[in-house]
Amino acid sequence: MLKNYIKIAIRNLIKHKVYSFINIFGLALGMACCILILLWVQDEARYNRFHKNRNNLYRIYTEVQYSDGRSNIFSESYFPLVRVLKTECPDVVDAIRYSFEPGILIKFEEKIFTNNQIAFADPSFFNLFTFPFIKGDPVTALDEKFSVVITEEMSQKYFGSEDPLGKVLNINNQSDLKVTGVIKNLPKNSSFQFNCVIPFNLAFGEPDHWGGNPLETYVLLNSTSQVEEVEQKITGIKEKHDPTSSGMTVQLRLQPLTRIHLYALGGGGLITFVYIFSAIACFVLIIACINFMNLATAKAATRANEIGLRKVIGAKKSDLIKQFFGESILFSFIAFILALFIVELILPAFNSLSEKHVKLDLSGNITILIGLISIALFTGILSGSYPALFLSSFQPVNVLKRTLSSGVKSSLFRKVLVVSQFSISIFLIIGTLIVFNQLDFMQNRDLGYDKENLVFIYMQDEQNQKYESLKNELLQNSNILKITRSAQSPDIIASTHSALDWDGKDPEKKVSMNWDFVDFDYFETFKMEVVEGRSFSREYTTDATEAFIVNEEAAKLMGMESPVGKRFSFAGQKGRIVGVVKNFHFKPLHHKITPFVFGMNPDWINMMKCLFIRIGPDNISETVKYVENICKKFSPDYPFRYQLFSERINRRYRNEQRMGTIVSYFTSLAILISCLGLFGLASFMVEQRTKEIGIRKVLGSSVSRIVLLLTKEFTKWVLIANIIAWPIAYFILDRWLQNFAYSINVGPLVFILAAVVALMIALLTVSYQAVRAAIANPVESLRYE
Structure with a gap:
C-alpha cells in the first residue's frame, strides 16, 4: 500500500510539473529561511555556555535610584568588593575582577603589534572560566605579578613554532611580562574576546576606594545559593563598607553569565532580534505552507475521479487522509533536501551579512538534526492538513456523476489563505520600512554637535x-x-x-x-x-x-x-x-x-x-x-x-543596521514565496475559466476588459489583507519603537506605500497569466464545445 501511495505521489509530481515545482521550491525557500534563522538563534543562545561553571557564574551590576525619580544601571564595579565578598559572603565560592583594554602595544624583540586585546583579571580567572590551556598551569598562571597568558593565535604571531613559555613580552614600553601559559583561541560565542590576560593588580594595584571604577566583578556561587538572597547579602556588605548617601538607593544585582550577551541591563538587547527573527521564520514557513494548501485544493478537481474510484473499490476516508498526508510529507522532505542545498549555497553570504560564523554541521549535532527534521515533518503535516481533509471528503457518487459541489467551500478557503499570506507579507513590508526609517532617523538626527570632518x-x-x-x-x-x-x-x-x-x-x-x-x-x-x-x-x-x-x-x-x-x-x-x-x-x-x-x-x-x-x-x-x-x-x-x-x-547602531538588512532580505523572500503561490493560483484559475474567456472574446470583450476581470478579484484580496495587516503592524512596531527614547512618528505614508508595493507585486504576478489568457485564440478554447 505504501509503495503504491509513493508511486501515485511521484506520478502526480511529474504530471503537474509547474505546480509541483512551485510547491516544492516554495516550501524549500521557506524551510531554508527557517533553517538559517534556527542556526542564527542557536548561535546567539549558545553564548558563554561552554564554561563548565556556567550555571553558577554571575556578573554583579548596580541599580541606583535617585530622589528625583531618575535611575541608573551600570556594570562597573568596585575595587575592594571582591576582597570583602570572599571573606564575608559564604555563598561566594570565588570572585574575580575583570577589565579590558584594546589597542595596546606589545613587542617581542623586533616584532611590534598594537591590535592586541588585553584583559586584566585576578589570578583565579581561569578557575572560574573554561578556557582550555595548551601550555602552562591554569591554577598558577597569573600568580606572578609580571606574568601573561596568551592565546594560541598570539603565540603564533609573536613566536611562530618556538615554545613561548618563559619568553618575555614588553607592554606599552613599560612592563616586561613573562609568558606563563597558552590557551586555545577563544570561541566566537564568548562575551570575553581577548588575546592575552595580565594580572589585575599589575595594572591597577590594590586600591581601597569605593566608587564607580573601570572594572567588572564576576562571582561563582554555591549551587545551593538563592540568587535573591545573595543579592540582599552583597548589597548589605557594600553598604557596610561604603554607606550610600541619603536621597539615593543602591542595590547590587546578579546577572547570569549565560544572559549577558542577549539581555542588556535595564531591558532590551539582542533578545529582541531573536524574537523578531523567530517570528519571521514562522511567518515565511506559514506562507510557504499556505502556497501548498492553496495549490493542492485548487487542483482537487483533477484528482476527483481518482478519489471517487478509490472510495468505490473500498478505500476508507482514513486511508485517503493517510495517502494525502503521506504525499504532503514526501513533498516536504524533498523540499527539505533542496532547502539544505540552498542553505549551503547562501550560508557564506548570510555569515558575511550577519557577521557570524555559523555552519550547517549535522554530524554529531543531534539537537540541530532533530530540529531540522522536526521542521520538515511539521511543514508536511501543516501544509497537508487541509488538502488531506478536503480531498478525502469527496463523495464518490457526486464525483462520478460530475456533480462535485464542494468548490465554493474550497474557493472560500483559498481566498482566506491568500489574504492571510498577503497580510503577513504586508506586515513584513511595513516593518522593514519602519526599521529603515528609524535607522535613517538615528544616523541623521541633529546630535547637538557636528560629527562630520x-x-x-x-x-x-x-x-x-x-x-x-x-x-x-x-x-x-x-x-x-x-x-x-x-x-x-x-x-x-x-x-x-x-x-x-x-x-x-x-x-x-x-x-x-x-x-x-x-x-x-x-x-x-x-x-x-x-x-x-x-x-x-x-x-x-x-x-x-x-x-x-x-x-x-x-x-x-x-x-x-x-x-x-x-x-x-x-x-x-x-x-x-x-x-x-x-x-x-x-x-x-x-x-x-x-x-x-x-x-x-x-x-x-x-x-x-x-x-x-x-x-x-x-x-x-x-x-x-x-x-x-x-x-x-x-x-x-x-x-x-x-x-x-x-x-x-x-x-x-551596527546591530540595528545589520538586523534591518537581514529583515529586508527575509521580507523579500517572503514576498517571493507569496508571488510563487499567487502565480500558480492565477495559472489554475485562468485554466478553469478558459472557456468563459473564449466566449467573452467571441462576444466582443477587449483584452483590457478580460485582464481587468481576471485581476479584479486578486486586487480585492490584497486590499482586504491591508486592512488586516495595518492595525497589527502599527501596534507591534509602535511597541518596538518604544525601545528608543527618540524615534520616528509612524504616519500613514508608510502604510500606503506598503499597500501600493503589495498591490503592484500582486498585479504584476497575476497580469502575466491574465494577459496570456486574454490574447489567446478563442477558437482553441471552444473547438470541442
Whole structure:
C-alpha cells in the first residue's frame, strides 16, 4: 500500500510539473529561511555556555535610584568588593575582577603589534572560566605579578613554532611580562574576546576606594545559593563598607553569565532580534505552507475521479487522509533536501551579512538534526492538513456523476489563505520600512554637535605628555581648523557622579550627572552651541580649575533658568558655572539625554588622551596623512590609528543596521514565496475559466476588459489583507519603537506605500497569466464545445 501511495505521489509530481515545482521550491525557500534563522538563534543562545561553571557564574551590576525619580544601571564595579565578598559572603565560592583594554602595544624583540586585546583579571580567572590551556598551569598562571597568558593565535604571531613559555613580552614600553601559559583561541560565542590576560593588580594595584571604577566583578556561587538572597547579602556588605548617601538607593544585582550577551541591563538587547527573527521564520514557513494548501485544493478537481474510484473499490476516508498526508510529507522532505542545498549555497553570504560564523554541521549535532527534521515533518503535516481533509471528503457518487459541489467551500478557503499570506507579507513590508526609517532617523538626527570632518585619535602617553607641542605642529596645516582633547569620548560617556552641590540645592536631594574633563576649544571643535554664558577661555585663568559648563538638562535638574555665575561643586572641585551648552546626544538614541557637567582639572591631564581634530571638508586624505606624520614624530614606536568620528557614531547602531538588512532580505523572500503561490493560483484559475474567456472574446470583450476581470478579484484580496495587516503592524512596531527614547512618528505614508508595493507585486504576478489568457485564440478554447 505504501509503495503504491509513493508511486501515485511521484506520478502526480511529474504530471503537474509547474505546480509541483512551485510547491516544492516554495516550501524549500521557506524551510531554508527557517533553517538559517534556527542556526542564527542557536548561535546567539549558545553564548558563554561552554564554561563548565556556567550555571553558577554571575556578573554583579548596580541599580541606583535617585530622589528625583531618575535611575541608573551600570556594570562597573568596585575595587575592594571582591576582597570583602570572599571573606564575608559564604555563598561566594570565588570572585574575580575583570577589565579590558584594546589597542595596546606589545613587542617581542623586533616584532611590534598594537591590535592586541588585553584583559586584566585576578589570578583565579581561569578557575572560574573554561578556557582550555595548551601550555602552562591554569591554577598558577597569573600568580606572578609580571606574568601573561596568551592565546594560541598570539603565540603564533609573536613566536611562530618556538615554545613561548618563559619568553618575555614588553607592554606599552613599560612592563616586561613573562609568558606563563597558552590557551586555545577563544570561541566566537564568548562575551570575553581577548588575546592575552595580565594580572589585575599589575595594572591597577590594590586600591581601597569605593566608587564607580573601570572594572567588572564576576562571582561563582554555591549551587545551593538563592540568587535573591545573595543579592540582599552583597548589597548589605557594600553598604557596610561604603554607606550610600541619603536621597539615593543602591542595590547590587546578579546577572547570569549565560544572559549577558542577549539581555542588556535595564531591558532590551539582542533578545529582541531573536524574537523578531523567530517570528519571521514562522511567518515565511506559514506562507510557504499556505502556497501548498492553496495549490493542492485548487487542483482537487483533477484528482476527483481518482478519489471517487478509490472510495468505490473500498478505500476508507482514513486511508485517503493517510495517502494525502503521506504525499504532503514526501513533498516536504524533498523540499527539505533542496532547502539544505540552498542553505549551503547562501550560508557564506548570510555569515558575511550577519557577521557570524555559523555552519550547517549535522554530524554529531543531534539537537540541530532533530530540529531540522522536526521542521520538515511539521511543514508536511501543516501544509497537508487541509488538502488531506478536503480531498478525502469527496463523495464518490457526486464525483462520478460530475456533480462535485464542494468548490465554493474550497474557493472560500483559498481566498482566506491568500489574504492571510498577503497580510503577513504586508506586515513584513511595513516593518522593514519602519526599521529603515528609524535607522535613517538615528544616523541623521541633529546630535547637538557636528560629527562630520572630525578625526578621533586615542593618544599614546608620549603624545599626551607633549600635547601642546603636538597641537601646535598640527595647526601648521591650514586644513586643520580646531584641536582639543578630553578624558572621555562623547559617544561612550558612561561615568556618573553624585558628589554634587550648587547654590540652593536641597541637602536631602541626591542626584547624579554624567561628566567629563575637557580642554580649551572643546565646544568650538565639536561645534556645540553655548546657549548661555561662554565657553572655557584662556583669558580667564580660573577656568583651568574653577569653571564648569552644564547642559540644558542639568540646568533643568538644578531648577535654574539662568545658572551662569552660580556656585557649583563637583567631586570636591569647587567653582562657578560659566556657561550652558545646548543638549547633545552622548548616548545612543535608545536613551534620553541626561544632565551633564564639563570641567577642567589639571590633575586629569595624564588621563585626557582623547584627541579630536576638526578638519576642512577638502583634501581629507592628505590632511589625515599629515596628521599621521606628525603623530609618528611624537610616538615613532606606535603605528598610527585614527577614526572618523562620523563612522564611530554610526557604528553604535551596527546591530540595528545589520538586523534591518537581514529583515529586508527575509521580507523579500517572503514576498517571493507569496508571488510563487499567487502565480500558480492565477495559472489554475485562468485554466478553469478558459472557456468563459473564449466566449467573452467571441462576444466582443477587449483584452483590457478580460485582464481587468481576471485581476479584479486578486486586487480585492490584497486590499482586504491591508486592512488586516495595518492595525497589527502599527501596534507591534509602535511597541518596538518604544525601545528608543527618540524615534520616528509612524504616519500613514508608510502604510500606503506598503499597500501600493503589495498591490503592484500582486498585479504584476497575476497580469502575466491574465494577459496570456486574454490574447489567446478563442477558437482553441471552444473547438470541442
